[in-house]
Amino acid sequence: AQSVSQHNHHVILSEAASLELGCNYSYGGTVNLFWYVQYPGQHLQLLLKYFSGDPLVKGIKGFEAEFIKSKFSFNLRKPSVQWSDTAEYFCAVTPGFQKLVFGTGTRLLVSP
Amino acid sequence: ETGVTQTPRHLVMGMTNKKSLKCEQHLGHNAMYWYKQSAKKPLELMFVYNFKEQTENNSVPSRFSPECPNSSHLFLHLHTLQPEDSALYLCASSIGQEGMNTEAFFGQGTRLTVV
Numbered sequence: 001a002q003s004v005s006q007h008n009h010h011v012i013l014s015e016a017a018s019l020e021l022g023c024n025y026s027y028g029g030t031v032n033l034f035w036y037v038q039y040p041g042q043h044l045q046l047l048l049k050y051f052s053g054d055p056l057v058k059g060i061k062g063f064e065a066e067f068i069k070s071k072f073s074f075n076l077r078k079p080s081v082q083w084s085d086t087a088e089y090f091c092a093v094t095p096g097f098q099k100l101v102f103g104t105g106t107r108l109l110v111s112p
Numbered sequence: 113e114t115g116v117t118q119t120p121r122h123l124v125m126g127m128t129n130k131k132s133l134k135c136e137q138h139l140g141h142n143a144m145y146w147y148k149q150s151a152k153k154p155l156e157l158m159f160v161y162n163f164k165e166q167t168e169n170n171s172v173p174s175r176f177s178p179e180c181p182n183s184s185h186l187f188l189h190l191h192t193l194q195p196e197d198s199a200l201y202l203c204a205s206s207i208g209q210e211g212m213n214t215e216a217f218f219g220q221g222t223r224l225t226v227v
Contacts (some may be wrong), residue, residue, distance in 0.1 A: 032214045043218050043219060045218075110159075
C-alpha cells in the first residue's frame with residue numbers, strides 16, 4: 001500500500017548532538033514533501049517543505065531536509081540539537097494537491 | 113495562531129450523546145480537512161472538502177458526519193461514538209488548487225474522550 005514511513009519512533013539525544021530522522025514514501029510521480037513539528041501541547045507547525053528545485057531544503061530553527069528522488073526519501077537533519085527541539089516530528093507527502101498523508105511520527109527527546 | 117480555530121478544545125461525551133466539533137479558517141483557503149490523531153498511529157485523514165464539496169471520505173464510520181457549509185467553516189457531527197474513537201481531532205486547511213502551494217495549516221485540535 002502507498003504510505004509514508006518514519007523508521008525512528010523514539011530518539012533520545014543530548015544537547016549539541018546531530019540529528020537525522022528518516023522518512024521514506026512509496027508514491028510515484030510528482031509529490032510535495034513536508035516536515036511538521038508538534039511541540040508539547042501545541043498545534044502542528046510546518047518545519048520545512050519541498051515542492052521543486054534544490055533538493056536540499058532549509059527550514060526554520062536550523063533544520064534542513066534532503067529530497068533524494070531515487071531513494072524516495074526526505075530525511076530531516078539538524079547539526080546540533082537543543083533542549084527546545086524536544087517535540088514530535090512528522091513527515092508528510094501530498095501525492096495529489098489535496099491529500100496530505102503523514103508518517104507515524106518520531107518523538108525526539110533532547111536532554112540538557 | 114495559525115488562522116485555523118477549533119472549538120471546543122476538549123470534549124467528554126457519552127456513547128449515546130450527539131455533539132459537534134467546529135473548525136473555522138480565516139486564510140481564504142478552499143480546502144479543509146479532518147484528521148484523527150491517536151496514540152501510536154499515523155495521523156489519519158478522515159475527510160477532505162474542496163470548494164465546499166466532499167472529495168474524500170477515507171472509509172470513516174457513519175457515526176462521524178462532516179458538514180461544510182462554506183469554505184471557511186467545517187463541522188464534524190458525532191453520534192453514538194465508541195470509546196476507541198477517543199483521540200485528538202485536527203482540522204486543517206490549504207489553498208486546495210492544483211499546482212498551488214499544498215501546505216496545510218492546522219488548528220490546535222479537539223481532544224475527544226468518549227466514556
